Amino acid sequence: MLEVNGLNKSFNGRQVNKDIGFKLEKGGIAVIIGPNASGKTTLLKSISGLIEPDSGVIIIDGETIYEKKPYMKKPRVNKPPYERNIGYVPSEPSLFPNLTLKGNIELPLKKRGWSRNDIERRVNELLEIFGLREYRDMYPGQLSNGLRQKASIARALSYNPSLLLLDEPLSPIDPVTRERLRNELFNLFNKLKVAVLLTTHLIEDILFFKERIIALVDGRIVYDGELSEHKILSSPYMLQALGFLVIPARIKKCNEGEALVAIDKVEKKIGYNTYASSCIDGRNSLIVVNPGYITLTPGKGDHYTLEASLLEEIDNLTSVKLVIDIWGRITTLTIPKNEWSKLNDFGGGKRILLYMSREHTYLIDQESG
């Protein structure tokens, strides 16, 4: 179905996709997981034709849609996105705010010159499948994130593409709805027999879509295949390779989203994501944190704080890269320069207070299995 070979792409001398190659069968669902700026979105955009790779081959349903050998000056084949017949849902809003749901979904069909009756039938069918019928005449601004995401996916599927690309489809959605939507989408994709490639940085997604995980680190595929829960548990290195901060700890007491943990005999209260964690009193566990959600100022969402020591401050032009030590684990944090200078005025010193997102902190039990 989808075949990608030797795909390379760099921006301003930095290689974001390095020799990417994988296959996806008809009706298969694959999840691309990787830390921030690992090249996930670039890969999806290269496949959909929104950006031009530097070299490589992309084949869909036996038809080459992009081909350029590294020595060629120009690609041999490079179909524009509107000729690739791919469904693509970007991570940012994409439903046109001036059109109703119906107006949005029928747009690509009108463009394709479908007859009025066919459009009507297809739109109703999709609204029915996605459970959006009652919102048919509403505008995107009147709907929740979850409904909007479903509508975007319905629109991307309206013209029956054989491949659906979803960029972080579940990230903007609140954790409760997320779990339900994930199940719903999974069943839909299986029913519609469409091949799906989706990106994520959520551990819940990895655990759920474990049958086919493509791990991207620094633009390179470091893992491709089934990723059982056991494999994740037994190997903190895998999670570390995916860019997560992994800290072994012993759980003292669990209390719905809050846990008292002991790290190197020091007790500390942390928050965690209850939807993808297993918190059992007295067990050895891994605290897994997505460093993309560690901030120096309280942002939106639920937080807990912890102190860390600042090892090094690397000055880039517009941002500052901080090397910090969280309980013996070294991680880096990139923040805009103006924000850093503002903070520096206050505390300074070697100790800094970090705001950790509860939603992006997981506890994984290590003693079971």
Place this chain on the structure above:
Amino acid sequence: MRVFLLLLILLLVLDATIFATPIYMAIWQGILVPGHLLSDFYYSMLLSLYTSTTSSILILLITIPIGYYISRRITRRNLLLPVIMLPSSISPAAVGLLLLLFFTKTPLGLIIDNTLKIVNDPKGIIAAQLFLGIPVGVSYFTALFSSIPRSYEDAALTMGFTNIEYLYTILLPMSTRQVFTGFILVFTRVLGDFGASYIIGGGIWGKTVTLPIYLYLVSQLGGIGVLVITLSIYIVSILVLIAVVYQLESMEGHPQNA
């Protein structure tokens, strides 16, 4: 902060005093306008409306695609934008002189002028207005299209639309209010032009005297009564126009913006 409030009040009082002057002078002096000057005023108003509307529409037709192109394809704009902004940065009179030189002293300009009749003609005024308004349009639409998330375009392209189809069938309908604001911005700019229109149009009574030129000529003739009345009408109508635009801007658009 209270000092700043005082500054603001001072500005408003100053505005009110200056702008209201012709209005109360008109009331005080009584309405005594010679008939021929009044009919000239109507002609000038119509001419101003006609030339400004025409040139504004042309400017939008030209600058919308250019603005879209710059916002999408050109990342290093610090060399391009000064060149584009030049006509609106130099004095309008200089723009008029440049056009006059081109149309009367160069072979190509002479051919164009002979076939289309630009100099000393309302068409010349439209040409001058185009030059002055295009920079405003380009910078406005470049900024507008740069501010609209790329994700809309990405979705549209994969849905089967080309860039051109996306611009005209999705992006513009999606931003009608902002496009209208752009139109008003360009319109008020070209409507207010005096220098360039006067030089290329020649200020011929009953032919190329637009509203600002009319005000100038009347003041030269010493018709203070006519001047205060026409100034009043001019100011009030522009005020109404701007108020309507701001009202439209602050109104809630699509529910997405709610």
